[in-house]
Amino acid sequence: MNPKILFVFALLLNLVSNSFQNPNPKTPKSTSSQAHVELINHGLPAGLLPATTVLGYAVNRTSGDFTVKLGGACKITLPPDNYVATYSDTITGKIVKGKIAELEGIRVRAFFKWWSITGIRSSGDDIVFEVGMVTAKYPSKNFDDSPACEGQHSSS
Template structure:
């Protein structure tokens, strides 16, 4: 091997070694932290993946009536598993929640059959999540929603 190439190779290895040793050994790898709204979902029997992994600026639940509001850092678009439907979340999501059921939802829409549909309710049924769009329902394994989806971008209100 050429002595100059060997020297450069050893120098690079030393630089990498030095940069690794300068890193804080107590520094933790950033983890996806769940907001209190995500945690609240689990208290009602829902997976955290029903809310996008975005900044939750606030949420409130009336323990008596079940009325809730979630205020996101902005509207966002996601792709819902497993059928890759595009869904949008408004900046504000409202509805009523009780154990295993959300109703009167406002702020979540899904695109199917070339049209935007409002998701009006969500039920937790055993190992499944049932989405309601008016009288029509669609059932998916809840394990598809174990992780919060990442917002793909802003959406229009169309």
Template sequence: MDPKILIVFVLFLNLISKSFQNPNPDPKIPKSTPSPAHLELASYGFPVGLLPDTTVLSHVINQTSGDFSVKLGGACKITLPPDNYVATYSDTITGKIVKGKIAELDGIRVRAFFKWWSITGIRSSGDDIVFEVGVVTAKYASKNFDDSPACEGQHSSS
């Protein structure tokens, strides 16, 4: 992978982690009530903020294989200031989940350098979250994802 792209990817993930930080100054007032899918994500050791704050129509996890599917109320995007990077969530997110690891992830993409990059895996390691884009990884504090980001609207992921 081109070193310039790697640097942009790391900067992008840093922007994501900062944009997901809790904007609610009063921690006693929850930003929103997590859905059962958000809570199940937490039961596998992940912060609920990895899923957007949108309607979850359904979610299924095969307890034997770890295969999962989350059906959202629609696809959505999140614009990450100040450089206007965009992250998109498809209306269906799939993958394999076990305690502390999501693999074969499909349905979450980020745009950097005029190209869409699929996030292919996520690992929870203590107080950190490690994002995988192919063989490239970036680590951030999981507390940055304590609250789910709000979707800005529908998108086309082309």
């Protein structure tokens, strides 16, 4: 099987397996940070960020450049095949309505290699994840609630 197809399948398992559904996706939970609310305000689900302490969030309203400071690096192990996704303690990118570009700080481990998620965009009822030239599409409702972190990680 083509390694790119396998990678997309692994990414699908990573992202969908770790998501939870919120009965009202437009209303963030009371424990949501301003960064989670900002995602919703830009037409993206809050569950794209983990349910962890957000120490700081800044966005340049003109350029869309943003920085999210988490309370620490976050690891998420996804069943059934134990794929690992990681969030760095600092996530940066450029956010505009329905899209995050130039994303840094979120990676997924598949086929013995770490792959950076470089962009995320909304497409109708779906979310499209970009990993270089490869994309994977999932129902956005799968990302209404934030996944829980398992702890610190190392991506080396």
